[in-house]
Amino acid sequence: MIRSSKEDIAMEVAAECEQPSEDSETAALNIQAPGPTVSFYNLRYCVKERAGMFSMTWVEKEILKDVSGIMKSGMNAVMGPTGSGKTSLLDVIAGRKDPQGLKSGQVLVDGAVVTSSLRLSSAYVVQNDVLMGTLTVRENLTFSANLQLSPADHSFSDKAMKVESVIQELGLKDCADTKIGTMFLRGVSGGEKKRCSIGMELITSPSLLFLDEPTTGLDSNTAHMIITLLHKLSRNGRTIIFSIHQPRYSIFQQFDHLTLLNKGEIIYAGSADKAISYFEGLGYKCDPFNNPADFFLDITNGTLLPQADSAKSENMNGGELVVSENPLAVKYRQSQLGCSVTEQLQELTEGLKSESRPASDKAQYATPFYYQLMLVSSRTVKNILRNPQTSYAQVFLNIFFGVLVGLIYYQIPNSLPEALQNRTGAFFFLVINMVFGNLSAVELFISERVLFIHENSSGYYRTSVYFLSKVFADLIPNRILPVFIFSAIPYFMMALKPEVEAFFLYCVTMSMVSLSAVSLAFLVSASVGSFAMANIFIALPFVFMMVFGGFLVNLNSMLSGMSWLKWISIFRYGFNALAINELKGLVFTSNYTTMTGEMYLDHQEIDYSTWGFWQNQVALGGIMCICLVLAYVQLRRINRWK
Ligand SMILES: Nc1ncnc2c1ncn2[C@@H]1O[C@H](COP(=O)(O)OP(=O)(O)OP(=O)(O)O)[C@@H](O)[C@H]1O
Structure with a gap:
């Protein structure tokens, strides 16, 4: 964390690079112990795009063209028209953009080079609040405190006190025990949600705080409250850097430093209260009752032009500048302000060249693996208990289909042809239900994808912790318990083998079919970002597996080039195991013939030896393990960069 321990360096660097006028500026802010100074120079950020659709x-x-600047303790606003690069600049400084896109430039905090480790050591409040909707404000804050504060340094009571103080500081007392809210559950207001998001990050007392458009989507009073809150926080020794779209005047008044961007270039960076006089110096006129923020945006948008009679305006309209260049950006670079920043940055970076070794990129976590697993799992369980619709639906669906299968194949006789036709038909139906009944598992990693990316990139917990907690919290209530209900009901209704061992092996087979189908759904869920894509990607293999299950088509008569698909069919392994378990040892009769179950299995080329039965379980277990491992790999591969 960039905390007070680094403040000595901050003072030194600040003393080194600040101009006298700016020292007095900081003093004027009345900040006792200033937050860190963030400097960045020659930031050039690019993204790759296809030249055409195909x-x-x-x-x-x-996206960012040679952007340089210095942001000190206090309120640092980044403004500009939409698409000007505000969020990109914030993300690059905070180390949240893909480093491959950064073609040149470096970010320094208190004079030291920072790479992506800043991502884990500073706090970043994203634009769209990412909070667990089924938990209360206090529970969310406690979750953050438990994971972000090391248990070795902070006792439980310490963390509880910290949570209480954040609740007090952010004025969340009245809604502390109200749930955040979900799609189905009305929760706290937008402003309270935003304050809670800020609180989640303030738990570690960071002295450097980034916020991406903290007022977007809020009414003007709530927006004012949020900025006033940030202003108050900045006065306690924090460097607050945020992007903002079009603030009203009372909000603008609270900015200390303003960076104005236009098309990826800085057109003004300096004291917020001197911005108007800067642009007036360039020939622009701000009407007496105009909001300065609107005035600046009108300038950047080109809707406001410099006064025709101003000598300076010639340059703004083309004059001596190269036509392709942004005249405002060129003016800024040539201005005293721009030159002073360049000089300060040169001084800072000169000393750095020999010692510019970036900090380690390896993620550091405040808490150990088992502790994270316990906390994240208990949050997942709490979330399921408070949002039990999926679990209820799964149990209900399984009871319904169990009874339906039982009624369709009620009391199967031992006389041919019903004995064989109904048994094999029932097994295929059971396996189909078991596989397709688990389609809901595809939502597992999609519904919370944004929350996972935010918390994982902010260093709350490891990917493996999230994976294990989600998998186990989903498997037990949604996949294993319902399978037992579903298996038991039709078994007795259909009057299958009345033997304990046969029933047990039948249940094992059904569970293995269910788990392997669920694992495949997890793999799809971890690989794609939308439900629509997930449905396509899961339906396709399931349908193929069904065709190659051995019931709909004779696999021995199939083209050799295609028949290999039977080896990856969950349906085939499930169907074979159920058939061996039930038919082996049974004798079926008709008026003229007698037939054993083994004869049928031989005819279908199904190996009914002991290993023949268990090899199906091993294959299902193999599919399950491979899919789970791949799902974990896919989860690790999710793009965390913005
Ligand atoms: N990953 C990306 N791929 C393609 N273009 C991108 C990417 N990231 C940003 N851009 C483009 O870069 C420009 C700046 O984007 P950015 O989101 O930083 O702007 P902004 O000023 O924050 O806009 P807004 O106020 O609308 O959020 C935009 O034109 C945007 O389309």
Whole structure:
């Protein structure tokens, strides 16, 4: 964490790089112990885009063009029209953008080079609040405290006190025990949600706080309250850097430093209260009752032009500047403000060249693996208990289909042809229900994807912790318990073998079929970001597996090039195991013939030896393990960069 321990360095660097006028600026802010100074120079950030819709060539789009600046303790606002690069600048400084896109430039905090480790050591409040909707404000804050504060340094009572103080500081006392709210559950208001998101990050007392458009989506009074809150926090020794769209005047008044961006370039960076006079110096006129924020946006949008009679305006309209360049950006670079920043940055970076070794990129966590697993699992269980619709639906569906299968194949006789036809038909139906009944598992990693990416990138917990907690919390209530209900009901209704061992092996087979189908659904869920894609990707293999299950088509008569697909069919392994378990040892009769179950299995080329039965379980177990491992790998591969 960039906390007070680094403040000595902050003071030194600040003393080194600050101009006298800016020292007095900081003093004027009345900040006792200033937050860190963030400097960045020559930031050039590009993304790759396809040249055309079907083109195979990629072109580079420049989002930030040689952006440099210094942001000190206090309120640092980044403004500009939509698409000007505000969020990109914030993300690059906070180390949240893909480093491959950063073509040049570096970010320094208190004069030291920072790479992606800043991502874990500073706090970042994203634009769309990412909180667990079924938990209360206090529970969310406690979750953050438990995971972000090391248990070795903070006792339970310490953490509880910290949570209480954040609740007090952010004025969340009245809604502390109200749930955040979900799609189905009305919770706290938008402003309270935003304050809770800020609180989640304040738990560690970071002295550097990034916020991406903290007022977007809030009414003007709530927006004012949020900025006033940030202003108050900044006065306790914090560097607050945020992007903001079009603030009202009372909000603008609270900014200390303003960075104005236009098309990825800085057109003004300096004291917020001197911005108007800067632009007036360039020939723009701000009407007496105009909101300064609107005035700046009108300038950047080009809707406000410099006064025609101003000598300076010639340059803004083309004059001596190269036409392709942004005249406001060029003016800023040539201005005293721009030159002073460049000089300060040169001084800072000169000393750095020899010692510019970036900090380790390896993620550091405040808590050990088992502790994270306990906390994340208990949150997942709490979430399921408070949002039990999926579990109820799963149990209900299984009871319904269990009874339905039982009624369709009620009391199967031992006389041919019903004995064989109904048994094999029932097994295939059971396996189909077991596989398709678990389609809901595809939502597991999709519904909370944004929350996982935010918490994982902020260093709350490891990917493995999240994976294990989700998998086990889903498997037991949603996949294993309902399977037992579903298996037991039709078994007795159909009058299958009345033997304990046969019933047990039947249940094992059904569970293995269910678990392997669920694991495949988990793999799809971890691989794609939307339900629509997940449904397509899960339906396709399930349907193929069904065709190659051995019931709908004779696999021995199939083209050799296609028949290999039977080896990856969950349906085939499930069906074979159920058939061996039930038919082995049974004798079926008709008026003229007698037939054993073994004869039928031989005819179907199903190996009914002991190993023949268990090899199906091993194959199902193998599919399950491979899918779970791949799901975990996919979860690790999710793009965390913005
Ligand atoms: N990953 C990306 N791929 C393609 N273009 C991108 C990417 N990230 C940003 N951009 C483009 O870069 C420009 C700046 O985007 P950015 O989100 O930083 O702007 P902004 O000023 O925050 O906009 P807004 O106020 O609308 O949020 C936009 O034109 C955007 O489309």
